[in-house]
Amino acid sequence: MAAIPEGVREVLEALEAAGHEAWCVGGCVRDTLLADLRMLNGARSPVLPPEDWDVTTSALPEETMAVFGERALPTGLKHGTVTVRTAEGGVEITTYRLDGAYRDHRHPESVTFTRSLEEDLARRDFTVNAMALSLRGELRDPFGGRADLEEGWLRCVGDPDRRFQEDALRILRGMRFSAVLGLDEEDETERAMDRNRELLREIAPERIWTELVKLLCGRYAKEALDNHPLVISAFWPEVLPMVGFDQRNIHHCCDVWNHSTVALANTPPIPELRCAAFLHDIGKPSTFTLDESGVGHFYGHAKASVDLAEGMLRRLRAPSEFRKRVLRLIAWHDRDIPRTDKGVRRALRLLGEEELRLLLALKRADNLAQAFAYHGRQLEIDRGEAILDRLLAEDACFSLKQLAVNGNDLTALGLRGPAVGRALETLLSKVVDGELPNQRAALLEFVTES
Ligand code: ATP
Ligand code: MG
Numbered sequence: 001m002a003a004i005p006e007g008v009r010e011v012l013e014a015l016e017a018a019g020h021e022a023w024c025v026g027g028c029v030r031d032t033l034l035a036d037l038r039m040l041n042g043a044r045s046p047v048l049p050p051e052d053w054d055v056t057t058s059a060l061p062e063e064t065m066a067v068f069g070e071r072a073l074p075t076g077l078k079h080g081t082v083t084v085r086t087a088e089g090g091v092e093i094t095t096y097r098l099d100g101a102y103r104d105h106r107h108p109e110s111v112t113f114t115r116s117l118e119e120d121l122a123r124r125d126f127t128v129n130a131m132a133l134s135l136r137g138e139l140r141d142p143f144g145g146r147a148d149l150e151e152g153w154l155r156c157v158g159d160p161d162r163r164f165q166e167d168a169l170r171i172l173r174g175m176r177f178s179a180v181l182g183l184d185e186e187d188e189t190e191r192a193m194d195r196n197r198e199l200l201r202e203i204a205p206e207r208i209w210t211e212l213v214k215l216l217c218g219r220y221a222k223e224a225l226d227n228h229p230l231v232i233s234a235f236w237p238e239v240l241p242m243v244g245f246d247q248r249n250i251h252h253c254c255d256v257w258n259h260s261t262v263a264l265a266n267t268p269p270i271p272e273l274r275c276a277a278f279l280h281d282i283g284k285p286s287t288f289t290l291d292e293s294g295v296g297h298f299y300g301h302a303k304a305s306v307d308l309a310e311g312m313l314r315r316l317r318a319p320s321e322f323r324k325r326v327l328r329l330i331a332w333h334d335r336d337i338p339r340t341d342k343g344v345r346r347a348l349r350l351l352g353e354e355e356l357r358l359l360l361a362l363k364r365a366d367n368l369a370q371a372f373a374y375h376g377r378q379l380e381i382d383r384g385e386a387i388l389d390r391l392l393a394e395d396a397c398f399s400l401k402q403l404a405v406n407g408n409d410l411t412a413l414g415l416r417g418p419a420v421g422r423a424l425e426t427l428l429s430k431v432v433d434g435e436l437p438n439q440r441a442a443l444l445e446f447v448t449e450s
Contacts, residue, residue, distance in 0.1 A: 004135070007086030008053040011068075011093065012135045018067045020059035022093075023117065023132035023140065028053040030128045033149055034181065055093045056132060058115050064093050079111055096120035102166040105199045118142050125163065125170045126177060126189075127155045154183035160192035168199035172211040175228055179218025185227070197234040208235055209316040216274040222265035225278070229257060235316065238308050241285035248296030253371040256284045266365035272322055273358050276329035277365055279309040302334040325355060332359050333366060337384040341396075344387045345432045348398035353388075360385055397431050397438040400424055404440040405447075413447055423447055 004012070004024060015022035028050040035049055057064060064082045065072045073090075075083040080095035098119050100110035114120065117132060117140055124130040127145040139146065143157050154177055156163045156170075164171050171193045178185055185193065200208065215221060225232065233240045242257040254262060264277040283304025289297050306327050313323040328351065337360070338344045347356050360381055367377045397403060403424065410420045427443050430436040436446055 004133070005053060005088055007088030008055065008091055009135060010086055011055055011084055011091045014067055015055075015057050015059060015064070015093070016135065018059070018063075020057050020063065020067075021117065022055055022057040022059075023134050024053055025056040025121075025132045026054050026124065026129050029131045029133045029139075030145070030149065030181075032133070033131070033146060037150060053091060055091055056096055056117070056120055057093055058096055058117070059093075060113055061095055064095070080113055097123070099123045099166070105165060105168045105202045106204075108166075122157060124157055125167075125173060127153075127157055128177070128181075128183070130157050148183075148186075152182070152184055153186050154178055154181075154189060155186040156189045156192070160189045161196060164192055164196040165199065168196060169203050169207055169211065171196060171200060171231055172203075172208060172215065175224045175231060176211050176215040176218065178227070179215045179221045179224035181218075182220045182223075190227070193228060194230045197228075197231045200231070200234040205235070205316045209318055212316065213271045213275075216264070216278060217269040217271055219269070221274065222261040225261050225264070226258070236312050238282055238312055242282060245285050245288075246296075247284070247298075248290060248294065250295075251370050251374055254369065256281050259369045262369035263362075263365040266368045267361055270358065270361075272325045272329065273361055275313075275318075275322075276326045276333070276358075276362055279312070279326070280305055280330050280333045280362065280366065282308045282312075302331055305330050325358075328355065329359055329362055333362055337363060337380050338387070339380070339383060341387060341391060342432070342434055344384065344391055345396055345398050345434075348388070348391070348396070349428070349432050352399075353392065356388065360388075397428075400428055402438070403428055403431065403443070404438045405443045409440075409444065410447060413444065415447070 008024065012022045012024070031050040059067065061074065061077050061080050061082055065074065068082070068084045071085045073083045073085070075081055075092070080097050082093050083090045084093060095113045096115065096117055096119065098112045098114050099108035100112060101108070103109050121130040121132060121140065121142055127143040127148045129145070130141075130143050131145040132140040134140075148155050154174060174185065174189065174193055177183055215224060218224065229239060229243050239257070242260060243255070245256040247254075247256065247259070252259060260278055260281055263280065264274055267273045267277045281298075281301065283301045283306070284298045287298045287301040287304045289299065291297060309330055310323070310327055313326060318326075332351070338347050347359075351359060364378060364381050367375060367381070395402075405424075405427065407420050407424065410423050415423055427436065427446065430446070431438045431443075436442055
């Protein structure tokens with residue numbers, strides 16, 4: 001079994017030496033067991049060892065504070081959490097606890113400490129998250145989490161309806177664990193996720209957003225989404241018209257929903273890219289028209305997708321930089337790939353290198369989610385990318401900071417105020433369009449003469 005990190009061992013040892021019980025618990029135990037299992041099965045992509053190691057203990061918070069003295073910080077005393085500084089970073093230690101009745105599908109009324117590890121494990125969401133591991137490698141697993149992990153099941157601890165009614169965020173956490181770990185939802189858990197989805201409306205948008213981003217970046221995100229469009233519709237009802245929407249066009253073999261999730265599955269797990277892939281065609285159902293030969297068209301759908309996606313991202317309080325990038329990717333997804341140096345330099349000027357590469361990745365994925373006969377477009381994307389690589393290697397100029405003159409040079413020529421900025425923008429356009437070389441003398445001469 002993967003080793004417990006030194007800092008965590010030290011914390012477990014100190015608690016035990018003071019006469020308390022102490023265990024690693026939750027995600028770190030799950031991911032450790034899973035890494036071993038996948039290694040045994042010869043998986044090509046072993047699960048990474050866990051980053052956060054949570055510790056649970058029979059010691060009351062004040063007892064934990066007493067064990068660690070100055071190294072302990074009371075970071076969440078109300079919930080029984082103390083953070084201890086170690087040479088390897090902070091370790092969170094939480095007292096065994098029971099959650100009282102749930103008030104609003106979010107928060108327990110009260111938190112009660114207990115001396116029973118089993119009671120603490122029973123309050124946890126899924127069996128695979130309800131295991132504890134000791135210093136000596138003993139596993140406490142009262143709900144069969146290890147067997148579920150071995151067989152690939154995601155299952156609630158206890159009655160799924162009750163658990164989702166206590167805290168509706170667990171529904172989305174469940175989808176996230178399926179998406180990231182590739183677990184299959186056990187039938188009752190799966191059905192209860194859909195049944196209780198409306199309760200997600202009571203969950204803070206920020207908490208939904210955090211889980212959703214992890215879900216979208218999971219290796220099995222497509223499968224998790226395809227399984228639960230209804231859950232997603234609880235906070236993003238805009239997705240439902242995509243489901244089953246026949247595109248009536250030979251370019252497409254999938255309905256809009258499946259096209260979107262296949263596109264998503266063909267992108268690398270970069271949050272903005274995954275999000276753009278999922279939402280790039282969300283404006284299609286509302287822009288659908290049929291021509292006289294019975295072929296479907298979606299004129300203006302990129303703009304319609306941007307408008308819908310903007311509202312959706314704002315509703316979940318996605319950070320504004322994130323939102324803007326996703327919207328630019330969606331706005332650009334249906335434009336032709338630039339095939340000339342000038343075209344690529346223009347795109348670079350507007351998007352920058354990082355975002356242009358994301359756009360190419362989105363276009364690749366969008367194309368791969370279309371009918372096979374059109375996959376030849378991958379070659380056009382290859383050509384665009386080759387031009388991009390060459391221009392960057394040649395240090396092509398596409399931004400003001402790369403221009404061979406700056407504001408001071410223009411002020412020295414007598415320009416003032418906004419005229420300086422305007423002249424710089426003009427020079428950059430001329431350089432990007434290949435009408436002027438990016439050379440100081442030539443640029444200054446152009447300004448003097450115009
Ligand atoms: P990650 O890899 O994202 O850290 P994790 O399982 O460790 O996954 P955390 O949010 O760090 O998730 O929570 C730690 C543990 O606390 C979980 O493994 C689970 O046992 C418990 N837990 C967290 N959130 C809930 C919840 N909403 N309801 C019940 N138990 C929860
Ligand atoms: Mg964790």
